Amino acid sequence: MATRRIQRTEESRRLLVTAAAELFAEKGYRQTSFIDIAEKAGISRGSIPWHFGNKLGLLEAVLDDRLHAVLTALAPPAGERPSSPLDQITDFIRQPVTRLFITLLAEAVEVDSPIREHYARLHAALRQAVQARIPAEALPAETTPEAFTVLLVGTVIGVHAQWRIAPEAVNLEAVQATIRTLLPASLEQA
């Protein structure tokens, strides 16, 4: 019985995190209420504080979950030779998860934003994950791994933004081909 209760609890938590992630991406953090989340997840609204404390606790769980998805996508599959790190990283241009980063970004840069600190940790973790996939020795001598990583993460964020706004104006294949042409060939074989 105890095991089944734990399973149900974990299942509820997962459903709430998934619903919240979708709603935050669609409407932003501020505009999303516990009622919206409970309705979408099909779970009683009262269980949200029980699981997450408050709305910031829920945001934290959403960010952790999405970061985990990013890290999993960047990790080479066990026993397999990973595909080019550049392709793996630039593939995030078309990932729905990148939309959440954009929606929350605007609220995070507001004066006295309650979510800024959480959001800053997300960017830092993304950069750390990308930097781990980029061997420093593959970079031109004039660059630093930190600056190169900011550039690569920034490119993914900014190209995704333009594509979300006007998909017909942005040819993602051509942009990814351009990135591969401009970046050092040594990164492809890394």
Next chain:
Amino acid sequence: MATRRIQRTEESRRLLVTAAAELFAEKGYRQTSFIDIAEKAGISRGSIPWHFGNKLGLLEAVLDDRLHAVLTALAPPAGERPSSPLDQITDFIRQPVTRLFITLLAEAVEVDSPIREHYARLHAALRQAVQARIPAEALPAETTPEAFTVLLVGTVIGVHAQWRIAPEAVNLEAVQATIRTLLPASLEQA
């Protein structure tokens, strides 16, 4: 008398556009009211519909104004040899105007957003302005001017975003140096 009245009218309009641009950048479009704008501009709230029709009309005026500022900054000063187009474009990473693009972006990607179309025109105009400064013959054969422009505008947006969120984690000088190292040297002399 008529001339003075016109001057006063143009001055009011300018003050309202400036106040709205600052408030939209700080709080977003939806969260900013006519009362906020009138208070900041020191002008009666009733004059906003008179000048701009409605809030979307005011947004349109703000976007036009900021776009004009971008185009002016990218245009070579009369009679002077312009600085490198790369430096001119990447300098926007630290411009306050870029923050407005980020704040509005989140609202523009929402489902049924009233501002999406206006915002899409802004991105398109930015790309057009950048592409006009980049000579096609300076680009590697494997790239297209369109894809290269999306990449450059995206880089500015995405690096700005990371710097806004955590200025201490982003060394803008090093990122700009990295961009110069990676992009074709032919662009510097363009």
